[in-house]
Amino acid sequence: MMEPVLTLNTITKTFRDSEQNCPALAGVSIDAYPREILCIMGPSGCGKSTLLRIIDGLEQADAGTIHIAPGTMAGSLSVAMVFQDPALFPWLSIYENIVYGLRLAAQKVPEDEVNERATALLALTHLDSFAHSYPHQLSGGMQQRVAVARALAVTPQVLLMDEPFSALDTFTRRELEDEVIRIRDGMKTTIIMVTHNPEEAVYIADRIIIFSERPAVVSEVLPVDLPHPRDPAGPEFIRIRELVTRRVLGKPDP
Amino acid sequence: MVLISKQDILNYSKGLAVILLILVIWEVAALVIQNNYILPTLGAIFAVLLHPFAPVLGGESLIDNMLVSLKEVLLGFFCAAAFAIPIGLLVGWSTEARAYFNPVIQILRPVPPIAWMPFAIAWFGIGIHSVVFIIIMGAFFPILINTVDGVQGVRRRWTEVAMMLHATQFEQVRTVVVPGALPVIWTGLRVSFGVAWMCVVAAEMLPGTSAGLGFLIMYAYNLGQLQVIGAGMIIIGLIGLCADTIFRAGRSRFFSWQGRE
Numbered sequence: 001m002m003e004p005v006l007t008l009n010t011i012t013k014t015f016r017d018s019e020q021n022c023p024a025l026a027g028v029s030i031d032a033y034p035r036e037i038l039c040i041m042g043p044s045g046c047g048k049s050t051l052l053r054i055i056d057g058l059e060q061a062d063a064g065t066i067h068i069a070p071g072t073m074a075g076s077l078s079v080a081m082v083f084q085d086p087a088l089f090p091w092l093s094i095y096e097n098i099v100y101g102l103r104l105a106a107q108k109v110p111e112d113e114v115n116e117r118a119t120a121l122l123a124l125t126h127l128d129s130f131a132h133s134y135p136h137q138l139s140g141g142m143q144q145r146v147a148v149a150r151a152l153a154v155t156p157q158v159l160l161m162d163e164p165f166s167a168l169d170t171f172t173r174r175e176l177e178d179e180v181i182r183i184r185d186g187m188k189t190t191i192i193m194v195t196h197n198p199e200e201a202v203y204i205a206d207r208i209i210i211f212s213e214r215p216a217v218v219s220e221v222l223p224v225d226l227p228h229p230r231d232p233a234g235p236e237f238i239r240i241r242e243l244v245t246r247r248v249l250g251k252p253d254p
Numbered sequence: 255m256v257l258i259s260k261q262d263i264l265n266y267s268k269g270l271a272v273i274l275l276i277l278v279i280w281e282v283a284a285l286v287i288q289n290n291y292i293l294p295t296l297g298a299i300f301a302v303l304l305h306p307f308a309p310v311l312g313g314e315s316l317i318d319n320m321l322v323s324l325k326e327v328l329l330g331f332f333c334a335a336a337f338a339i340p341i342g343l344l345v346g347w348s349t350e351a352r353a354y355f356n357p358v359i360q361i362l363r364p365v366p367p368i369a370w371m372p373f374a375i376a377w378f379g380i381g382i383h384s385v386v387f388i389i390i391m392g393a394f395f396p397i398l399i400n401t402v403d404g405v406q407g408v409r410r411r412w413t414e415v416a417m418m419l420h421a422t423q424f425e426q427v428r429t430v431v432v433p434g435a436l437p438v439i440w441t442g443l444r445v446s447f448g449v450a451w452m453c454v455v456a457a458e459m460l461p462g463t464s465a466g467l468g469f470l471i472m473y474a475y476n477l478g479q480l481q482v483i484g485a486g487m488i489i490i491g492l493i494g495l496c497a498d499t500i501f502r503a504g505r506s507r508f509f510s511w512q513g514r515e
Contacts, residue, residue: 057417058414080418083414083415087415089415089433091433091436100415100416100429104416104425104429106421134511135511
């Protein structure tokens with residue numbers, strides 16, 4: 001049995017303000033294995049994004065433990081995140097955006113390696129000819145590609161993606177979903193993606209994790225044992241997609 | 255390479271038309287009134303403007319007076335920026351610093367700069383130091399307020415990206431907060447340069463000064479030479495226009511991303 005690259009053990013989180021307590025996560029436990037693509041789905045506002053923010057350290061859990069395999073090489077982080085909006089730095093060129101993390105003191109990557117990694121990522125994300133463009137000159141889909149490249153630059157063990165393609169049109173979305181699979185195959189990264197789209201989840205995921213209503217617990221884990229590239233019109237694909245949809249909505253099987 | 259479009263030329267000529275109209279009305283009124291103590295003719299004003307290096311009213315030339323004012327403005331402006339930007343970054347970034355500094359900022363901000371004149375003279379004596387002090391007091395707050403606003407307006411998500419990539423607090427300020435706030439800080443600099451010009455002229459008009467455009471205007475008023483006042487005002491306006499053009503060019507050169515992110 002392979003060692004998990006990420007182990008979440010009964011993660012609990014309640015948002016507190018002076019008015020009320022708002023429980024978000026009520027003991028979430030997940031293992032993620034190397035090179036796995038996990039999709040997290042669940043009702044709106046059930047705490048999926050909160051979980052990603054906790055894994056990344058942007059929020060603190062109230063209880064529970066997180067164990068992440070450390071970065072394997074110099075200048076690499078255990079986790080990196082792609083947000084719903086690309087959030088590129090508009091004053092930096094595409095190249096500078098991608099290498100942003102590598103030039104921080106935490107990574108201390110020598111400049112020729114910075115260049116090497118950037119060139120590889122620009123090729124991987126088909127952005128070669130846009131290295132010296134600025135974010136506002138790129139379409140939404142291309143901006144999100146840059147955000148993915150920026151997160152991958154720090155060679156994370158686990159790439160977290162919080163509804164990364166929800167603002168994109170269907171065609172751009174499909175292209176980027178294919179790209180996620182290519183990245184997993186090429187960079188051997190574990191990917192955990194929150195999505196609201198059952199088709200997207202079945203298209204890319206190895207396992208789909210379904211969260212309950214808030215406060216969230218893992219209500220079901222559905223493996224997707226279909227070979228890539230998957231055909232969204234295939235009967236098995238459609239069956240799993242419908243199953244996922246029913247589970248998220250909490251409807252009984254027919 | 256920026257080419258001037260037909261639309262630009264049309265817009266410029268619209269602006270020019272209004273200026274010409276005002277000049278014509280002025281000239282007609284001056285010819286009707288026939289009194290240089292009320293309204294000098296354009297001819298008299300331009301006679302002063304066309305000899306900028308000639309001594310005016312037995313004193314320094316127009317250019318010399320302008321240079322004195324310009325020097326005071328630049329000195330005060332850069333001093334104000336040197337204080338206001340770091341304080342603004344601190345107050346905008348840290349809630350703790352805001353708790354300490356915000357009340358004193360809000361109390362001092364509405365005080366008209368010229369009200370500091372008696373203190374300025376008491377502390378620095380009559381002369382350039384007092385004038386520069388008044389300019390600093392005037393230029394400081396627009397830069398400070400805009401820096402604070404700029405820092406607070408930096409998108410939360412940008413800082414989260416930096417935190418996600420393990421940027422230190424200092425790196426977050428240096429690589430995200432400062433560049434993200436810079437367009438708004440720039441607006442503050444632009445506004446405060448205008449305020450600095452108002453302050454220099456007002457400060458130079460006070461008794462005890464002996465050079466500068468404000469002094470020249472007041473001196474000309476005492477001698478009833480209104481055409482010199484008109485010339486001085488046109489020079490002030492032109493310098494303001496030049497400064498604003500530079501600031502606007504800087505904005506479109508460096509912050510073209512603003513509003514398109």
